[in-house]
Structure formats: C-alpha cells, structure tokens
Amino acid sequence: MTIYFLGGGNMAEAIAGGLVRQGGYQIHIVNRGAEKRERLAKSLGVAVSEKLPALNAEDILVLAVKPQDMQAACAGVETNGALVLSVAAGLSVNTLSSYLNDTRRIIRTMPNTPGRVGLGVSGLFAADGASDADKQAAEEVMSAIGQVVWLEDEAQIHAITGITGSGPAYVFYLMNALQEAALAQGFDNETARQLSLATFKGAVGLAEQGGEDFIVLQQNVTSKGGTTFAALETFKERKVAQAIGAGVDACVARSKEIAQQFEGGK
Structure with missing residues (x-):
C-alpha cells in the first residue's frame, strides 16, 4: 500500500x-x-513526482490541492478502487465523486493548522462507499497529526470548520489581544508576547490535567468583587462570549456558501 x-x-x-x-x-x-518536489523529497525523504502514478485498490489517495484547482487536478485520474481521502474544504462527497468517475470510496476530513506540530484535530466523514476498514485506515492517517473526531452527517463538516478548522485563528486573535493589553500596561514586546503565550499554554495545561469544566476552572480563580471578577464582568458587559458565538455562526455560514458555489448553487 502506498499513500x-x-x-x-x-x-x-x-x-x-x-x-x-x-x-x-x-x-x-x-x-x-x-x-x-525537491524540497519535500529532501526534508521528508519521500518519493515525489510531477504526475500521479497508476493507483491500486489497496492504495490511499489524499486530495490536498486547493478546492478551486481540484477539478483540473483530478482530470484523468483513475482511482482504480483506491480509497480517497480529501482535505479540501467546501467540496462535498458528490462533487468529489463527479470529479473521480463516480467513485464513492471517499472520506472527507477537516484538519486544522496545529496538526503541523502534531496537536491538530480533524473531523472525518465517510461516504456510503467507504467500509469500516477504510474508516480505520483514514483514522490512522489523520491521527499522525493529532486527534480524530468522526461526524455522522456530512453537513457537520461546516460546523467543525467553524469550531476547530478556523478555531486556532480565534485563539491567536485572543492571544494577540492579551499581548496588546500587556503592551498598554507598559511591558516591552518580547515580554508581552511571553506573558500571553505562557498564560494560554498554562491554562490549557491546567484544563487538560484536571478535567474539570471550563466554567468551574474560571470560577476557581474568580473571587466575587476581586480583580478577576472585575475583568470578567467587563467581558460580560461587552458580550464577548456572544461575539465569539456569532463569529462561529458566520464561519459556518460562509463554509456553506463556499460549498454551494462548488456545487453550482444547488
């Protein structure tokens, strides 16, 4: 088997x-x-080529080109029964199948960028032509870059895009906001970055270790009338949580719009 x-x-x-x-x-x-190709061959020690060789049924084909380039990239590709694993956002099983001579042995996945350091999370959806063995194979591939979550409905791809797919950008946004606040309090750039990074890293580590609900962890460091309480009350007044929820909704809606564009507005 070759991937x-x-x-x-x-x-x-x-x-x-x-x-x-x-x-x-x-x-x-x-x-x-x-x-x-030369850089990938050197850095990863893998085989490379300009064109896709002939596939066998036991192989896995990972579709990793940009969605807008996918149809052209798939032109002339014969899967020969190989399992297809797509990381392309916005391209449904039906669309991918139409690009690949109607194969239904397809699994879609929505990974995220922390996968680059092995800390990603990927949502996976298996089409009706994928077997349990195919699902296991796809899970093994995506587990190489982090956690895997199976989706029961293809429409959930949009939801997981809004949560984990785009989620790292939300965290970076908040990290930057805390860094900017540190700068406003008189810290230099390097220290402000260090303080923000260490705070987020420490909070995640604490949450992972204890397993408590996030709201409980929040309450554990918040004394009524204290300093943290003052900050959180300000966040509530400014409706920060609602704004984040609205942002996720907007992301999910945009994901659906993009999918409709590739499907001809259907």
Whole structure:
C-alpha cells in the first residue's frame, strides 16, 4: 500500500511528515512545482513526482490541492478502487465523486493548522462507499497529526470548520489581544508576547490535567468583587462570549456558501 498525496501544500506536508515520523508507510507526493518536489523529497525523504502514478485498490489517495484547482487536478485520474481521502474544504462527497468517475470510496476530513506540530484535530466523514476498514485506515492517517473526531452527517463538516478548522485563528486573535493589553500596561514586546503565550499554554495545561469544566476552572480563580471578577464582568458587559458565538455562526455560514458555489448553487 502506498499513500499518495495529490498536492504538496502545507497540510499535505504536515500529514506526510507525521506519517514519516511514525514510520512504516510508503509515501508519494505529487506536485507540479519542481522546486517544491525537491524540497519535500529532501526534508521528508519521500518519493515525489510531477504526475500521479497508476493507483491500486489497496492504495490511499489524499486530495490536498486547493478546492478551486481540484477539478483540473483530478482530470484523468483513475482511482482504480483506491480509497480517497480529501482535505479540501467546501467540496462535498458528490462533487468529489463527479470529479473521480463516480467513485464513492471517499472520506472527507477537516484538519486544522496545529496538526503541523502534531496537536491538530480533524473531523472525518465517510461516504456510503467507504467500509469500516477504510474508516480505520483514514483514522490512522489523520491521527499522525493529532486527534480524530468522526461526524455522522456530512453537513457537520461546516460546523467543525467553524469550531476547530478556523478555531486556532480565534485563539491567536485572543492571544494577540492579551499581548496588546500587556503592551498598554507598559511591558516591552518580547515580554508581552511571553506573558500571553505562557498564560494560554498554562491554562490549557491546567484544563487538560484536571478535567474539570471550563466554567468551574474560571470560577476557581474568580473571587466575587476581586480583580478577576472585575475583568470578567467587563467581558460580560461587552458580550464577548456572544461575539465569539456569532463569529462561529458566520464561519459556518460562509463554509456553506463556499460549498454551494462548488456545487453550482444547488
């Protein structure tokens, strides 16, 4: 079995890199750019080529090109029964199937950027042509870059895009806000960054270790009338939580709009 990557972008490199670190996989990356192929071959030690070789039924084809380039990239591709794993946002099973001679042995996944350091989370949805063995194979591939969550309905891809797919950007937004607040309090740039980064890292570590609800952890460091209480009351007045929820809603709605564009507005 060989795991082929159609496209050598950041996510393909992250997944392939995770698989290389685990060991035991034959990996082949297909990319049009010669310079990129040379770099991937050197950094990952994997096979590379400009064109996709002939596939076998036991192979896995990871579709990792940009959604707008997918149809052209799939032109002439014969899956020959291989399992197709797509990381392309906005392209439904039906759309992908139409690009690949109606194969239904497809699993869609929505990973996120922390997968580049092995701390990602990926939502997976299996089409009706994928077997339990296919699901296990896809889970093994995506587990190379972090956690895996299975989705029962393809529409949930939009929801997980709004939570984990785009979620790291929300965290970086808040990290930057705390850094800016530290600067406003007189700290220099390096210290302000360090304070924000350490605060988020420590809070996540504490939450993982204890397993308590986030609201309980919040209450544990909040004394009524105290300093933390003053900050949280301000957040409530400014409706920060509602704003985050509205942002997630907007992300999910945009994900649905993009999917409709690829499906011809259907």
